[in-house]
Amino acid sequence: MAVTQCNGAALYYEDYGEGQPILFLHGAWAGLRYFEPQLTALSDKYRTVALDFRGHGRSEKTEHGHTVRQYASDVHEFLLHLDLDDVIMVGWSMGAGVAWEFVDQFGTERVRGLVNVDSEPSPFQQEDYEFGRMGLEELSGVFVDIQTDHLSLTERQNELLLKDPSAEELKKMMFDEASHTPPPIKTAIFADVLREPPDVLPDIDVPMLVCAGADEKWRSVASVKYVAEVVPDSSFELFEESGHCITIEEPERFNQVLSDFVDSL
Numbered sequence: 001m002a003v004t005q006c007n008g009a010a011l012y013y014e015d016y017g018e019g020q021p022i023l024f025l026h027g028a029w030a031g032l033r034y035f036e037p038q039l040t041a042l043s044d045k046y047r048t049v050a051l052d053f054r055g056h057g058r059s060e061k062t063e064h065g066h067t068v069r070q071y072a073s074d075v076h077e078f079l080l081h082l083d084l085d086d087v088i089m090v091g092w093s094m095g096a097g098v099a100w101e102f103v104d105q106f107g108t109e110r111v112r113g114l115v116n117v118d119s120e121p122s123p124f125q126q127e128d129y130e131f132g133r134m135g136l137e138e139l140s141g142v143f144v145d146i147q148t149d150h151l152s153l154t155e156r157q158n159e160l161l162l163k164d165p166s167a168e169e170l171k172k173m174m175f176d177e178a179s180h181t182p183p184p185i186k187t188a189i190f191a192d193v194l195r196e197p198p199d200v201l202p203d204i205d206v207p208m209l210v211c212a213g214a215d216e217k218w219r220s221v222a223s224v225k226y227v228a229e230v231v232p233d234s235s236f237e238l239f240e241e242s243g244h245c246i247t248i249e250e251p252e253r254f255n256q257v258l259s260d261f262v263d264s265l
Contacts (some may be wrong), residue, residue, distance in 0.1 A: 006077035010193055011067065012058035013051035013078070017043030019110075020262060024050035025075065027093030028189050029154070031057030031177040034092060037251030042259065047120060052080055053098075055185035057177060066188035068094065068195070072101035076115035085110050092117035092247060096192050096227075104200040113265050114208040118244050120223035121197035121230075139194060146186045154178040163215035163243040169246055192235040201230045206244050208234040213242035213249070233259075 003010050014032060015037055024035040032039075039048045052059040053071045065074075075098060079087065089111055091099035098117035103111065120131050145153040158174045159165045169233035208231045211226035221238065228236040237257050242249040 004081050007052040008050040010060040011051050011063045015049045017047045019046050021047040022088045025091040025095030025098050027183045029178045041255050056181050064207045066185050067192045068097050068101050076106050090115045092113040093119050100198045108206045113206050116210045118213050132170040146183050150183045160217045161244040163256045204231050210236045213246050214240045215243035
């Protein structure tokens, strides 16, 4: 449990164990607590590390820099500060987009493998892209809700993120994490996530594991599986008992699948 300065922002992180480093990158409006089952359970075999992006969790709530590109640059600085190399980068939801942006900006010199946890290339409806699930009307509605009652919006979204909406302890943690991100930051990063699909996917030159939750209230399995179809060296794993939050809905199975992937590299 520590804080380090990256590109002018104080970022909170947790660092456990020794050996092969695994870096966990969380989603929008979330935080590293979504990876608690991995940070603790896998630390006897690997070095498990996670950080809260600027504006999230226990990191500094900066007034600027809330783009996927900036978050990727912060991750690069973070790796340099901790002297992490040969990293397995696990990105959940927006965190996968940050990992892809990292590869686009900095290449894979410090990356040994990538894990995409339930993220499609883009959620926004666009020409020549079949997996968009949000148009301008939906986007406008979310922006209004963020500015008028972002905590109520969080509660409604949490119902959609889990396969089992009665999982009260999980929802309590998720609400707590989301409440750390102020409405202006929520708006900024949500807008930036709705970009065109990244061009870098076909050029990724390290192995990638793609994981999808079978429950489709949040996004379709096909949209996540599409990433595995585009990335040259990739494999796909379906989690039948999960919605969007695989790391906390099926932590034991996810840990085993992740461990098997790491050990295969």
